[in-house]
Amino acid sequence: MNPTVPVDGGEIPAVWGLTSQHRTHRIPGQSAHWLSLRSGESIEIVSPDAIQCCELLPLDDYSRDQVAALLPDVVEPASLYRAQLAQSGASAKRLHRQLERFGVADPALAQGWQLDAGQLPFSLVLPPDASPVTLLLLAPGLDMAVDQHVASGELLIEHRYRSAPLTDLPLPATDSDDQPLPIREIHVPHSSARAYEVKAGEWIQVSDVAGKQCSDFIAFDLDAIKRGDEIVLDSTATRTLAGVALPQPGLYSRFADQNMVTMLELVQDTVGRHDSFLFACTSKYYEDAGYFGHISCTANFNRALKPYGVRPRAGWPAINFFFNTQAQPCGTIGMDEPWSRPGDYVLMRASRDLLCVSSACPDDIDPANGWCPTDIHIRIFAADAEFPRAIATRTTPLEPARMTKPTAFHSRTSALTRHFTEYRGYWVPTEFDGFGARAEYLSCRERVAVMDLSPLRKFEVTGPDAEALLQKALTRNVRRLAIGAVVYSAICHETGGMIDDGTLFRMGEQAFRWICGDPYTGIWLRELAAREGYRVRVQESTDQLHNLAVQGPQSRALLSKIIWTPEAHTPVESLAWFHFTVGRLGGPQGIPVMVSRTGYTGELGFEVWCHPDQGAELWDAIWQAGQPLGLAPLGFDALDMLRIEAGLIFAGYEFCPETDPYAAGIGFTVPLKSKEEDFVGRTALARIPASDRERLMGLVLDSEDLISHGDQLFNGRFPVGVVTSATRSPLIGKTIALVRLMPEFAEPGTRLEVGQLDGQQKRLPGQVVALPFHDPERIRVRS
Template sequence: MNMTEVVAAKGGAEWGLLRQQRVHRIAGQGTLRLTLNPGEWIEIRSADGVQGCEVLPLNEHAQQQLERLLPVSCGSADLFKAQLAQSSASAARLRQRLSQCGVSAPERVEGWQLSAEQLPFELAVSEEDAPLELVLLAAGVDMPVDHQTPAGELYIDHHYVSAPLEQLPLPTAEGAVAPMPVREIHVPHSSARAYEVKAGEWIQVSDVAGKQCSDFIAFDLAALKQGEEVTLDATATRTLAGVALPQPGLYSRFSDQHMQTMLELVQDTVGRHDSFLFACTPKYYDDAGYFGHISCTTNFNNALKPHGIKPRSGWPAINFFFNTQAEPCGAIGMDEPWSRPGDYVLMRASRDLLCVSSACPDDIDPANGWCPTDIHVRIFAADARFPRAIATRVTPLEPARMTQQTAFHSRTSALTRHFTEYRGYWMPTEFDGWGARAEYLACREKVAMMDLSPLRKFEITGPDAEALMQKALTRNVRRLAVGAVVYSAICQETGGMIDDGTLFRMGEQAFRWICGDPYTGTWLRELAAREGYRVRVQESTDQLHNLAVQGPRSRELLSSIVWTPEAHTPVDTLAWFHFTVGRLGGPQGIPLMVSRTGYTGELGFEVWCHPDQGPELWDAIWQAGEPLGLAPLGFDALDMLRIEAGLIFAGYEFCPETDPYAAGIGFTVPLKTKEEDFVGRAALARIPASDRQRLMGFVLESEDMIGHGDQLFNGRFPVGVVTSATRSPLIGKTIALVRLTPEFAEPGTQLEVGQLDGHQKRLPGQVVALPFHDPERIRVRS
């Protein structure tokens, strides 16, 4: 059975299409090199409907083919040359990527531009023609902070006759040039292969067609020569890491039975695997009535026999891409894998190893999508460099987005190794030499600085920009002045919250929406299309990174380093929820946008710049802030600050099933003063004030820790739930944000937090009004 037949066998037309198509993403200002073989075709799509695609040929034959295949109305590819002409990091990156693709003198290359209006566009190579080699670009110049013209993403749907292994994605690499593998091991379906790796080498295990499990075991080569089988050990790994399954970051080590690291998990595009159950065994198939069915254990025994390793009845293994779940009762269930074609894990060997990888033969249940396919292993040299990364996806079938570093990572990583993945970026949780408590105190008493670059930024421009935002947001956007900012919710038709964020009015029909969820941009485009609005919604996250500078001395700090022209408001007189545009240090400094906003309950600002200029901005603030007692601020301290200030967080205080009233931000729903319709208005208007759940504060009588999801009880029965909790330095006790039924939401009400089964352990406390800190919000308004 060849790969095309295997793909077709996966389940009919729908699955067949998914298995024969790979979707590539081209980031704004990025490139993609492709070879289209005879019979293959691509569809080029613009994510935001604004970004065009530039096409460059890689040889003379490709030039002739493209002249034939592209429409005569195509313009010249000039935008990528404008990007190259900049004296910027994005120009250097583009030049390096083009050089890697084989374009050594890009200024002299003639190409074509497909405008956004010409997309989507299909480009096909006939069966009679030669392969077509080309480069596709989502070109664009750097966006200044007060402009709204970011380069957008392109999607390339590549339809294969068969899926060539050379098209499997390489791991995300540091720098523009990705290292190439030094060895490749193909594992045909229903088989296993053994291979050796040296200390420091990298192992990429790829799912070729998607929904295919790969069991993995490793042996210490030096120990094997001494007659000892030192292998991966589940108990040691889980105990030392403190997690059920290692993941890229601090908790990434796989250990042996001597509690020594064997491998480090560096990248993972799936995040759903099983750790150390048996690889499938003959007994499993015998007990199911499939006598003599091949198993991973049998394949492992055969692969390991030449190495003198005794056979076993079952091999404990890391079951990559195997989708198992543990129910609250302890039962283990399973379903089809989450992996898509080309998904992978990347590990690094800590010592010389003998490894075995399987392509699981299980076809009697959903373990491999009911049809086993191939696994491919690549080995990279020890001197290759790959950053730690986890995949996220905004929509289910899009290509994986690997964790990025913010513009300020070079500075924060010099101060701490404690990072967590948040919204596709690595973010520091606390800093060495400070710690969450000291960082918190610096913000309350002096000044602190935090990287908030993962916030999503969307530029909304066009004749109907105000109409779109008036329809999408609960707030009355028509009242918002140019230069002002408003906090709002975005709801679905049920009244449940999709997101919250701040809206900046950049011009009469120009807005910048700052929010948490990257899906919000997709939702805004869909709403605009449904309503027929003439508007552009472009994501500018990659062009705008930001620092929060918060605390009583934040104005003093920023006023000393931010220059503003006469036409713009100086920082020292900037009003709450307004923004200004200036430069760092003087009229020739880097462009900045400064907003009087924050997430701490203190006087504070956010400072926005182009990512390439992030280190310069960090250094200037750090140098000016040191005499004022400036401290870096991590996520752990921010959580303490925002809970004390009664500020809500996605996934804790709200979700798509939570309306703004229950989330504690009913003030963002002005039903009486906003007469125009907005999405969710009808559902919100049906909720009587007397029936609305309320977000309140809760103070425990003890310092016991409670957490999100713990229930609050009045006697035997639950009347609310903890949404967020922390130990408060301000109050000296454990405090929480809690969602309560209206009957028990009055300040002074005595309730109990239930733990264990909710009844065996009770922690008494009292309902209080929000916020805990600065109830009149005098400090933040000062």
């Protein structure tokens, strides 16, 4: 859908797929995707959850006739997208704007078809002699209420090309339906480099056309170049100012010159794996390897910069985008094939007028470019374009990138702080301006605090065998769980290692909601259901349910003032620990919400769940009602202090797939005696004698020295455990840690040392204690 734009070097070539002749598009739930299908090309439409339907709307009469001839004999007319448009929420407005942008002026008159989930996956192949067809593919769906269980899912479209123009390369992610288009494009053929100028505020998108291709990048101050002075991107200044090896979208996103002044800001990155300012490849590198006369990026840079009077160099320090390097503990630099896939990109914004030069690296003597150098493509966007900061995440290695999204409460939290971090594909606050982690922590311990926990993944598990699936998947005995109750559980694989932990809500006899951290858990549950032959639906509802945690001694008083519950549901003031209720905000006509007596702080607390459309309204109501009670916002830095004091575990720290529930400190979730039915991992867990199990314990240092995840614990010269999480505790006044210990050294009162500087040169003594550090009888959380 891109109009023609100027391209340095002439026409845009059809070079997509030099190493790959296909591309996968993702259509998020309740959204549409425009597609042009040319002769001899094909698409395959896949519903990952095997529940979401696909609707097709041809955009002209010829396309309608062509597509109709390729569809199954029995196919229903498209109708669900109209039902979505008839709603009043954000998804209806967003879809309406998309349809208008794609040329569907009157959706009521558009004619199309629906392929239901049972007809997917479906392949549509355009004959070799056909003219191109244009159509919209939709993943329509209705908004899901908090007590419903059918959410719109995403679709994947596998597009196989003969060849594709570079205009099909992905554009930068945007929060708006009005996608900014480039004002200029620069094509960099493989084994070459191109110089180009950008103005202050303009955006630079560097795209890997075919995947696994490095692109070295240098920037100069353009005004200084015109004066004969070379002010250039500087690696040491950039690393020093950012405090990281390579800038990344967010707070540490600036590239600086040798005067320590920002030149560029990194705004989006779909790869996250780049080299940190080593030299662009040089003639010497190839000569030392025995490849005399091999072209290099440095030589190509010297050639591209010559018209600007830039002095040639034997080696140019550059940002080596997409170059996959690793630093070993001994300091050795290693490398391997890039992680970038076809269409992956980085997006930067110029802080001043710049002269830039980009290469398509010619290295074909090692894995640096996947052994096959290919092309790089540059797009320049106008200064008045708007793009949000975003990092890519992928649940499976080869799927299309998912860019970081704001939560339903971002408009409110971003007004209170600029300190955000990426967590599970969303931006979440780390601390708040005017508060800080210590004040936020104290508010939760002494009064009440509110925090955004929307990145938690939600999965609706429904159907005749829903209980059977969860009984097989979870370590807990699901058959004992009552409707309206919640249970905390682990999910393990066959070795007993933990895939995830989370809370299970029993919404009905055969309707459950699983709340966890890892989006892969949904895929694993579907695979298990298919393997066991269960009649069950596992559908992700994360985009339909966002949630706030309201935690602290005054949390019940706060929510009791604003949450109305009908007579058939438990009121908030009577809600028992690990139970939930459904009600409305403010009264019987308010927005629907679900309230659970759950949390991650060790304090009395609740979580409040709503549809994202009502996120701002829910935040405002809680914020206003909480002011007389001393409410404060709570960021992830303060949450870490709270959960460590409470002895609560976190993925990637206390557990991973190589850690069983016993070693993670949650052996209580494995009822081997009372749960007679088999579950995944049971055999492996039953083989571990209690005397041989590693134990998660607490450690109180004698000081407030900082220690970190991964630091080893020593008894004399020998390691006996590891620090999993640590913080300075306002409660105890010392540094505390969660530690995993060999059973022989896990008794409370044992004296051990944390080893730093190779474990031998610096030792920090401390004492093993039982968990939790805070409220050992858990009286406060149960109150």
